[in-house]
Every structure is written in C-alpha cells, then in structure tokens.
Amino acid sequence: MTAAVARPGSDFFFRRPGLLTLIFLLPPLLWIGIVYLGSLFALLLQSFYSLDEFSGLVLHEFTLSTYGHLLEYSNFAILLRTVLMAAAVTIASAILAFPIAYYAARYARGWSKALFYLAVMMPLWSSYLVKVYAWKLILAKEGIVTWVANQLYLGWLLDAVLALPTVGGPSLSISYIGTFIVFVYIWLPYMILPTQAALERVPKTLIEASADLGATPGQTFRTVILPLALPGIVAGSIFTFSLTLGDYIIPQIIGNSRPFIGSTVYALQGTAGDIPLAAAFTVVPIVIMGIYLVVARRMGAFDAL
Amino acid sequence: MHSEHRAGIPLTLAAIGGLLFLHIPLMLIILYAFTTEEKSFQFPPPGYTTRWLSVAWYERPDIWQPLYLSFKVALIATAIALVFGTLAAAGLSRAKFFGKESISLLFILPIALPGIITGIALRSAFDIMGLPFSTWTIVLGHATFCIVVVYNNAVARFRRISGSMVEASMDLGADGFQTFRHVILPQIGSALLAGGMLAFALSFDEVIVTTFTAGTGVASKTLPIWMLDELIRPRQRPVTNVVAIFVMAVTFIPIVCAYYLTKDGEHTGGAGK
Numbered sequence A: 001m002t003a004a005v006a007r008p009g010s011d012f013f014f015r016r017p018g019l020l021t022l023i024f025l026l027p028p029l030l031w032i033g034i035v036y037l038g039s040l041f042a043l044l045l046q047s048f049y050s051l052d053e054f055s056g057l058v059l060h061e062f063t064l065s066t067y068g069h070l071l072e073y074s075n076f077a078i079l080l081r082t083v084l085m086a087a088a089v090t091i092a093s094a095i096l097a098f099p100i101a102y103y104a105a106r107y108a109r110g111w112s113k114a115l116f117y118l119a120v121m122m123p124l125w126s127s128y129l130v131k132v133y134a135w136k137l138i139l140a141k142e143g144i145v146t147w148v149a150n151q152l153y154l155g156w157l158l159d160a161v162l163a164l165p166t167v168g169g170p171s172l173s174i175s176y177i178g179t180f181i182v183f184v185y186i187w188l189p190y191m192i193l194p195t196q197a198a199l200e201r202v203p204k205t206l207i208e209a210s211a212d213l214g215a216t217p218g219q220t221f222r223t224v225i226l227p228l229a230l231p232g233i234v235a236g237s238i239f240t241f242s243l244t245l246g247d248y249i250i251p252q253i254i255g256n257s258r259p260f261i262g263s264t265v266y267a268l269q270g271t272a273g274d275i276p277l278a279a280a281f282t283v284v285p286i287v288i289m290g291i292y293l294v295v296a297r298r299m300g301a302f303d304a305l
Numbered sequence B: 001m002h003s004e005h006r007a008g009i010p011l012t013l014a015a016i017g018g019l020l021f022l023h024i025p026l027m028l029i030i031l032y033a034f035t036t037e038e039k040s041f042q043f044p045p046p047g048y049t050t051r052w053l054s055v056a057w058y059e060r061p062d063i064w065q066p067l068y069l070s071f072k073v074a075l076i077a078t079a080i081a082l083v084f085g086t087l088a089a090a091g092l093s094r095a096k097f098f099g100k101e102s103i104s105l106l107f108i109l110p111i112a113l114p115g116i117i118t119g120i121a122l123r124s125a126f127d128i129m130g131l132p133f134s135t136w137t138i139v140l141g142h143a144t145f146c147i148v149v150v151y152n153n154a155v156a157r158f159r160r161i162s163g164s165m166v167e168a169s170m171d172l173g174a175d176g177f178q179t180f181r182h183v184i185l186p187q188i189g190s191a192l193l194a195g196g197m198l199a200f201a202l203s204f205d206e207v208i209v210t211t212f213t214a215g216t217g218v219a220s221k222t223l224p225i226w227m228l229d230e231l232i233r234p235r236q237r238p239v240t241n242v243v244a245i246f247v248m249a250v251t252f253i254p255i256v257c258a259y260y261l262t263k264d265g266e267h268t269g270g271a272g273k
Helices: A002-006 A017-046 A065-070 A073-106 A111-125 A128-139 A144-151 A155-162 A176-200 A204-212 A217-246 A261-272 A275-298 B009-032 B051-059 B061-094 B100-112 B115-129 B135-160 B163-171 B176-205 B208-213 B223-232 B237-262
Strands: none
Touching: A017 A275, A017 B061, A017 B100, A017 B115, A017 B135, A065 A073, A065 A275, A073 A111, A073 A176, A073 A217, A073 A261, A073 A275, A073 B009, A111 A176, A111 B009, A111 B176, A111 B237, A128 A144, A128 A176, A128 B009, A128 B223, A128 B237, A144 A155, A176 A217, A176 B009, A204 A217, A217 A261, A217 A275, A217 B100, A217 B115, A261 A275, A261 B115, A275 B100, A275 B115, B009 B237, B051 B237, B061 B100, B061 B135, B061 B176, B061 B223, B100 B135, B115 B135, B115 B208, B135 B176, B135 B208, B163 B176, B176 B237, B208 B223, B223 B237
C-alpha cells in the first residue's frame, strides 16, 4: 500500500467501483442522452403539431391529426411498401448469408478463414455510395446483366421478368427488383457477420454428441445448429430490417421512384417543409424497431452481436 | 468423422457464389474507371484508357475540398468516439447495476435505428436551437454513431479482461494509475485502435446523416455528398469511378489493420457495425 501513499487517492476508486462506473458512464451517457435522445425527443414532439394547410406554417398545438394523415391511402401505401421491402430483403439476406457464414465458421481454417473474413468485411466497409453506383452500372439497360443474358441466349427470360406486373419495369435499374437486389447486396454482410459469430460459438462437442446419439447430419443441423444460430440471424436481421426501413438513397438511384419512408421523410422536411408529417413518418420505423429490439433481446440476439 | 472437416459441394458452391455476388460489383467499379465511354454504362466497354486518372487529378478541382473535409470530419469524430466509447465500455463491462441493460441498449440505438432518424432528429434539433450548419454539425452527427462502433469493439475486449488480474495488480502494490497503464491498457489497446479505424472508415463514408447535418454550400460537401451529386447529375462518369477506387482504398486499409489487431481471440473486429 506504499503506492497509495505516494499517490493518495489513486485506489480510492478501486474501493468504490460504483462511483468509478458513474464517472466513466456519465460523459458518454450525456452525449447520447443530449445529442441523440434529445434530438429524437424534439422530433417526436413535433409529430404532435400540425401543418396549417392555408398558411403552410406549423401550428404549435397538440393534435393527433398528423398521425391521422398517415392512414390516408397514399401515405399508408408508402409505409406498407417499405415494410414489405424490408421483410423481403431480410429474408433473402438470411438465406444468402447462411451458407457463407456456415462455411466460414465450420470449414475455413487458417488463411482461408482470414480470406473469408476479409471477403465479407471488404464489401461491408466499402463506400456505400460506391456500391450503389456499382449496381447502377450493372443493372443499366446497356449494362452487364443484359449483356450476359444475351450471351446465354436468355434475353427472353430477362424481358419476361421485366414484363412482370408491379415488380418489373423498363429496365432492372428502374424496377422494384432492382431496388430489392441492391438492398440485399448492401446489407448482406451485416447478416453474415452475426450469423457467423453465433455459429462459431456452437461447441464442437455438442455436434459430436448429437452424432454419437444417432442423429443424422440433417437432424443435427435442424435441432442443434440452427436453434443455436438463430440469435445470430435475429441480430443480423436487426440491421437488414432497420437499414432498409430508413434508407432513402437506394430507392432514389435505383428503382421506379415510388416513395419509401426514407425518401418521403426527406422530401417532407426539405422542399415541402411539413416537419410534423415528416416526424410522424419517422415514428413508424422507431416503433417497429422498438418492438423488434425487444423481441430480439428476448431471443438472445444481443449476446450474438 | 472425416466428413466433419470437409464441406459438401453444394455448401461450397453457395459460399463461393455468395462471395462472388459480394465482389463482382466492386471489380466492375474498377473496370469502368478505364472505359472510354463517358456517357453510358455500356458493357463490355468499347475501349480502354487511363486518361481519367489524370483528368481526376488535374482537371477536377471540385474533388479536393470535399476530400479534405471528409478527412477532417472523420478524424475529429473518431477522436471524440475513442474517448466516449471507451468510457462507456469501461463503465458497463465492470459493473452490475439496475438499468444496465437499458443503458447498453441505449448505446447501440444510434446504429440500430435507421440513419435517417438520427439525421432528421439532429436537423430539427439544430433548427430549434438556431444552430447554423457547419463542419461541427457534421462532426456531431458522425461522432454519435462512431461512439457506438468504438464501444462495440472495446466492450468485447473489456469483458475478457479478468477482474482477478486487476485485483492481483492492486494486491502487488500497484496503484490505480499503474494498474491502468500496465495491466488494462495493453489489453484493450489493439481493440481501441481497431475500433478507431472502423469508426474512421464509417465516418469517411457516411452519407445519410450527413445530408441532414451539412449545409447546402460547396464548403460543406463531404466526399460522399460529392459522389451522390455525381450519381444524380453525372458528368464524366469514369471520374466518379476513379474517386470511388480511391475511397475503397482509404476504407480498405483500416479494415485490414483492424482485422489483424483483433484477430487473436474469438471476437471479430467489426461485427455489429
């Protein structure tokens, strides 16, 4: 304890861990609390105001009428479109991600493990806009997809897909299919990493025990591996779902220019100046993600992050 | 037993197919930087040239200011995030107290909720407070999600530091500062560096929050905003590709470094960006 004499008070905190925790947590809590939650709260408050239709000014009186506007047909269609897209993207990402994550977790060793990891991290951390831009190149009418289809004599198939009602369009870059592909592409790494992390944690002994007890590989997969990987998949889906809900760049660059929640919010707060309705639109993803996070936590997804 | 160590053919094909899906678009970006066609995305390119590299360097002064701003914002945001993220991780990893779960949920909220929510919330807050848009409003937004990245990296490492080592250090006569410098810091150092680099890459590339927190002037254009403008109103498309390759390089180097810094142990560096 001589050191304590040399520097009095230095182990003061060691004896009082609660105080130390408080001192550590206070600055980041204040930052997130004031900057983030404060802003969020101010925004939510505005969703209870309304826009005067004649003057175009915001009326600072409590009302629920702005939320009522959300249920109008055109606005509700935007919400539905966005949620359906987010759900489709999440399911597709989970299906595409699993084999990659499974291979990386179970079979890749040494250099191939590093390669797999970097191969997933590279696109994850590559510039978001660069990736969107890449798909603009790929899906353009004169681009590589059309070229490959023609080389394989599958041009008719591409035309048939584009001729589909609703999801089709004049070219892939101007259709829901295009928007969907780009969303899946951009968020896929977010699904791979937590799924892989969860699969890495499945003990080998458990799989061996399952095999020793007479389970077929298929049974082991369904009853041992998949349930243990599920928290990871749910953790990944937090990202794919949430990111799709809020994105407004992708539908703006690749798609048929039908509005999603993000692009609506951006337009409302910008050119239209209808902050209350923009705020009300923002509340929808917050509520959806709030429910999602609570369910995800119940399923143990946070430990898989 | 042997089959346990070798993947089946369908699985291998699916895994490789998935990786190709992730990488072919990035390769095409590089290919298109050398095309002679500047008005459309014709494939295969009608011809190849390296002239866009010099065009981007000499004839497009509009690239330099956004590049400088992006570096500046990313550096400041990362510095802030390192301090606050580490504090948050240190505080939450050791203690057990009522409400801890909610606080850890709070710390991942800025990345769990869509970026557009962070963006519009900050923007309306700036409006209410009458805060003019500046480099600092951009930094404020970026630091908020960068804190989360550093926190995620640091908290995983803090969990692995055993409390008994800290106790042993104190028992052997080290004071609190010595324990921090000689016992804790060496163990979390690489995780912090990794988190910092990932935060830098994330900030350097951020566009959604930035469109809300940056003003409209030329001086508040970050590189991603410049690129967004080019996507919507293209001119000299291959120049955009040249810049895109540069951005990929800038973000790739920190990722590889972060990987090597965190690869010892089960935790994967950027999991849960």
